Amino acid sequence: MGNFKLNLDRPHPDSESIRDRQNFDDVLTKFKKTQVPIYKNPWFWGSAGLASVGVATMISLNAFSNNPQKETNDKIITQNTLELPPDTDCLRPPVENEDVPFNTFVVDPKKGAHLELESGTTVDIPANSLKAATEEPVEVKIREFRDKASAFVAGIPMDYEETNAFESAGMIEIRGEQGGEVVGIDPKKAIEVSMNCTQNPADFAFWKLDEKNGKWEEHPTKNQLAASEGQPQEVHALKKEIKKDEQEIKEIKQEISTLKKPLPQEYKVHTPGHQRFDLDFDAAVYPELKALGDLTFEVVPESGYDRNFTQKNWHNVELDKKAGKYFMEFSNGNEVFEIEVRPVLENENLKKAESRFNKAIDNYRDTKVALEQAKKEAEEKKRQHELELKRLMEKHTDLQLSSKMEEENLTSGSIRMKKQRLDVLDATVDFQVTRWGLFNSDRPIAYPEPLAMQPALIWKSNQRVTDFKEVYVFDMTKNARFSYFRNAPTQSIDQLGLSKGSELFILGIDSAGNLGYCQLKRERKGEAIRDLAFEKKSGTENTKDWLKRMLHEDEPAS
């Protein structure tokens, strides 16, 4: 749903009043103020100027040394912001007014940037990779989720298909915008990310969140790319584009096939002398008549019409349709009389109906032509992508051949060392970004079986049953969360499952937004749990910090 307010019939300012506010001199003055920074003046680059730069650089380096983010580009500044871009509908923070802030980096799109986060994760944005409307700086927003608490507070979906939750080794969200508008990324100059993980990423798969449906899709890492025939990222990006093109073509074809051509409505021009009735009918039952507008019903004289019926009193009259013909049914309790009628139009009503039909036909033709054209465009786009893919694949095959020959010729040297390095896994996962979003090094783990006897969920303070709308089970030994919702088709609160052996932290949110929690360790399978008593979260501590504390994630990792 769009986030906007609606005004109806606000007066339009007239052109004169707008012209009165024109002030080119003012605009020119503002423009001049933005021009020629002092360091661009030639005189500045004298010895005095260079000395000033040295002093200024030292001051700024000192200032930045206190900042948790490390930057290697002195044009980058960082700030925390809670604002989310509009395309993240599937991220719904469960606690009102709480979210995980982004680190915002201001990047010159022409120069690109090397960004370093506190965790050690690096993000390399090549020069001219960001496709923005102007040359103005682009805001690159990044946040990492390295623990259960932050992923929970940000509302990151952690389910995979219907029966699995994700155990995470690290997650990163990257966005880019200019003046509130999302900027593009040149697929030929992908952003390179080296994400520092909390566990060995070799044991985890790598995913990207599809923000249209809230589902995770596998995303290739650079190691995977190197292993899987070394296909470059461009190839994967193109294959994805082709899939998208195919989907678009399919959708357009579907739209064309469901387009309904308006059929000329059955109506007659009124025949002078024929008896007519003005009758209210249900437009929902007779949409074809509604489309004709103001019409009357004329008696069909050939239908054996007996005028004598007008001498009687009738209590009710209704329109009926049988075998494509319309009938007026008169009734008075004892007797029923039926005559065939036909819808007739005349004068203005006739003209209106004709113009409405012509408009509907024009609209149908316009839509059809536009859709056919869109189909052609999509097919052409697909053809171009396929050609590009073919070209890339040929180039890639050539490169592979020459690399193989080179390797055979080398008795020692860099290639073998490079290969060895690939085998050594460290705690980072490297991947390329050509579309903004949320990336995740995760592995699916099955939801535990629902307990045979479901425990009562109660408040500890008054022993009353709670009305939780959401319940989350955190496994203290894993970076995993199992989510249960009231009346959900799968993973419903009344189908709660609790793994045995692990220490569990259970968090519930009731309809009023109160947070309750309890801790539990099931020693053995089949152990009956009669009730789970929840304590209310008290105090004003924000949920992320509180949850980190409760989950022992605030302690330094061993």
Added chain:
Amino acid sequence: MNVNPLYHHTPERLKEELVWIQRAKESPEHFGPLYEKYHECIFRYIYQRMDDQDLAFDVTSQVFVKAMKNIHRYEFRGVPFSSWLYRIAKSELYQSFRERKSERYVNADSIQLAEVLEEWDEEEMEVNKQKLLKCLRKLKDLDIQLLEMRYFEKRSYREIGEIMEITENNAKVKTFRALERLKQYFNTNAA
């Protein structure tokens, strides 16, 4: 459908405008004719999307400052100068929403709503207009942008395409779809 005369140039006027652009590239003082020509339409575009008239004038000024700053980048490739300005305006508008925490507005007229209803063969009654307004609130931002440009600002598909950086036909198809979604909400009483 009205036609925006500023958008549909004759070849002579287009030539004249290219001369102005060239001059403005050489010296910002020569940007004046372009400012005078497009000030009103850019202001209307911005004011259509916000509620504060003074702020709309400020943002309009900012659009022209940005345009003057970036005019060296503008190259005529069949895309009118106005659509380049609209793109800057769009960017400045969202910047303003963020910086000043002001809200995005959609401004519609009863007559325009009546036109939409007429297109659907629905009666132009007050109750239907209110229902339509409720349905508009259900639409996503992209759909609103398209319908706003087409029905509330009377822009051609070509112009919408230029502003949205999509093809004219794509603008047409996307607008049809947006209208269809609106109609579905209307018919299913989803409002």
